[in-house]
Amino acid sequence: xxxxxxxxxxxxxxxxxxxxxxxxxxxxxxxxxxxxxxxxxxxxxxxxxxxxxxxxxxxxxxxxxxxxxxxxxxxxxxxxxxxxxxxxxxxxxxxxxxxxxxxxxxxxxxxxxxxxxxxxxxxxxxxxxxxxxxx
Amino acid sequence: xxxxxxxxxxxxxxxxxxxxxxxxxxxxxxxxxxxxxxxxxxxxxxxxxxxxxxxxxxxxxxxxxxxxxxxxxxxxxxxxxxxxxxxxxx
Numbered sequence: 001x002x003x004x005x006x007x008x009x010x011x012x013x014x015x016x017x018x019x020x021x022x023x024x025x026x027x028x029x030x031x032x033x034x035x036x037x038x039x040x041x042x043x044x045x046x047x048x049x050x051x052x053x054x055x056x057x058x059x060x061x062x063x064x065x066x067x068x069x070x071x072x073x074x075x076x077x078x079x080x081x082x083x084x085x086x087x088x089x090x091x092x093x094x095x096x097x098x099x100x101x102x103x104x105x106x107x108x109x110x111x112x113x114x115x116x117x118x119x120x121x122x123x124x125x126x127x128x129x130x131x132x133x134x135x
Numbered sequence: 136x137x138x139x140x141x142x143x144x145x146x147x148x149x150x151x152x153x154x155x156x157x158x159x160x161x162x163x164x165x166x167x168x169x170x171x172x173x174x175x176x177x178x179x180x181x182x183x184x185x186x187x188x189x190x191x192x193x194x195x196x197x198x199x200x201x202x203x204x205x206x207x208x209x210x211x212x213x214x215x216x217x218x219x220x221x222x223x224x225x
């Protein structure tokens with residue numbers, strides 16, 4: 001085995017270990033942290049880095065050792081990095097509207113109420129969310 | 136040789152993370168927590184599929200991983216939307 005091969009192998013191994021540790025920290029934070037808004041931090045940040053690291057390790061492996069280049073991993077990495085903030089925002093909004101009373105919600109800053117309470121939409125408070133808190 | 140050990144370690148980490156997420160899906164204080172745990176499960180399973188691709192040295196798994204990540208994103212957004220508005224497409 002030549003020196004370059006050894007360096008490549010160590011690099012891929014390091015990326016795999018880093019990815020595994022980050023994913024483990026993210027999933028452990030989901031159990032460990034105290035309330036939902038704090039728990040939102042762990043998986044959306046740490047697990048995203050973990051899976052990104054594993055995907056880049058896979059890309060390097062197929063390019064440098066197996067000898068066939070594939071760009072699918074880069075696509076998956078980009079997709080996960082782009083969608084993680086969106087899901088985090090949606091989950092945070094769902095949590096805020098189901099756990100915080102309407103009068104305690106922060107100001108929207110644009111002079112109107114939160115769009116979730118738009119009176120034209122009759123479907124708010126479908127039974128999934130406690131109507132005594134919402135209305 | 137070291138790659139084998141690193142791959143096993145990564146499998147163990149992602150698998151353990153998946154087990155923690157399953158616990159959080161069953162024992163959670165509210166629905167948003169369960170959605171978050173399911174979303175994290177999707178991310179971990181995507182990584183596991185890719186690691187399995189390295190282990191078997193085949194490039195056939197990446198489409199599965201990409202499709203899985205997309206389905207996970209769409210289902211998370213749809214579930215959150217359903218909780219917020221009681222409807223998915225208004």
